[in-house]
Amino acid sequence: MFTGGSSETNQDVCFPNFFSNLNSIFIGAVVPSGQCAFTLTPIGDIDYTSHEFRAVFDPGSSIRLELGGFLSDGEDRDLFTFASPPPVSDDPATQVPIRSLVTNAGGDFIETDVRAIFGAAEWSSADDSLRVGIEARYTENEITGSSLGDPTQPVLTETFSFFTPRFSVDYRLNDDALIYGSIARGAKPGGFNPSAIQDPARPELADNLTFEEELNWTYELGLKSQFLNNRLTLNAAVFYTDWSDLQLNAPDPGGDGINVTNITLNLGDARVYGLELDGILEITDNFSIDGSFSIVDNRYKDGTIDSRFATPASGFFAATIGGAFGTPAPASPCDDVVCSSDGDVGGNRIERTPPMQATFGAEYNGFSSNGDLEWFIRGDLSWQDEFFATPANTATIPSRFLVSASAGVTYKDFDLTLWARNLTDETYVSNSFAVIIPFGNAYNTFYGDRRSLGATLKVNF
Secondary structure, eight states: OEEEEEEEEEEEEEEEEEOGGGHHHHBTTTBOTTOOOEEEEEEEEEEEEEEEEEEEEOOSSSEEEEEEEEEEEEEEEEEEEEEOOOOOOSOGGGOOOGGGGOOSOEEEEEEEEEEEEEEEEEEEOTTSSEEEEEEEEEEEEEEEEEEETOTTSOOEEEEEEEEEEEEEEEEEEETTEEEEEEEEEEEEOOEEOTTOOOOTTOGGGGGGGEEOOEEEEEEEEEEEEEETTTTEEEEEEEEEEEEEEEEEEEEOTTSTTOOOOEEEEEEEEEEEEEEEEEEEEESSSSEEEEEEEEEEEEEEOTTOBOGGGGOOOOHHHHHHHHHHHSSOOOSOSOOSSSSOTTOBOTTOBOTTOOSEEEEEEEEEEEEOTTSSEEEEEEEEEEEEOOEESSTTOOOEEOOEEEEEEEEEEEETTEEEEEEEESTTOOOOEEEEEEEEETTEEEEEEEEOOOSEEEEEEEEOO
16 A cells, blocks of 8 residues: 655744843943834744655555655744834834844754655564564755855755664553553754854864754553453553753853854753553443543753853943943852852753643533434643743742633534633743843743633534
8 A cells, every 4th residue: 555645834933022121231232222122033934845655565464564755845044133113102103013123134044855764564463462563764854054144154064864763562461451662762853053153263163063963762661451341441651761962052152252142052961751641430321530640750961061051241241231230240140059050950850841740531421312412511620730941940830720621512513612721710821931141041931821712613514
């Protein structure tokens, strides 16, 4: 059997951020007095096309084979600019379109061509109680990068290649229980830093133009089972992931103390242990409950350096801060008490990953005697533990507890669902990222949706 497919994506992006708290610092410098400070990134466009084909050999015996290929080409234009429009006003005469402020923007242009071949082989025992599989993929990423707005920087072209195998085995203990295991390698492609500053007097900076692949090996053991005449389903899994050559944002060391431009470098390793549980219990033919729980211990390994937290404040910014407050700027965002001033994050938890999460749901459903009408009522609870926002573990995103509900009816080809999310109208931060700059840390926070009500209607024809 042969299958294939193609897809195409085109997207224009523009995301402005408002930094009113910087105005007092930059008065008379970057932002004239009385004006607003905006950073705009990303601005640009994304254009990708991909094609895939595969051939499957499945004669119905104990052997199954698969072979395929993948092609993709794309362009990603990511601009960055700092703009200072007039003060915000209701007067249409003074309102300025954000895109009109994008002049002489810096940024990167990345063109990516991906070529990959993949295959799989699977063997099953005669009674289907044992299955052994192997999968493999070889990928080549040819990347061309250049720095937008800076013609002095070189155009870079290089091919990054990696091999990602996966081995798996399943064994069915009986009709109601199956155990499985897998070993898999994952990869995040390498790339360029076209905007990395180069200096003939410092040849070591040439190494910062390129960052290598981020790799990991994941080991997993699990159980899938059913009890009580299939009314109770229980699944469990434990896993361990070993990461190497983590790609982390870092200040450009060629910036001579200004250091506000981040580039990507391979700065260390990490490891993750985890446990996941989920289950469903059908208490009656119409009423069921379900839930899930996960716990993760994820930490950077010793020697991993996030140099954003060791960035010295000097040059222009030190002079600006010193002039504004009459004191010298600190040598690092860290004080060796809350976090390490040399940027060492070894032993710290990985950012933006909750250590624990849990869900619980209950559903009551029914149908008419002739089967034309089906309906359900459902409630859901979800809890997420607090987690760190930065590798230095200097800020946390608080835990949250959310309540949602839904009800629906299906009649022949019509399906209507009424839903309510965040029913108690909790205010919570869903995520955050930090911009580490020499004169202080800026945290961009993203709030989750407040209470929202809606209806979804589907018609099959």
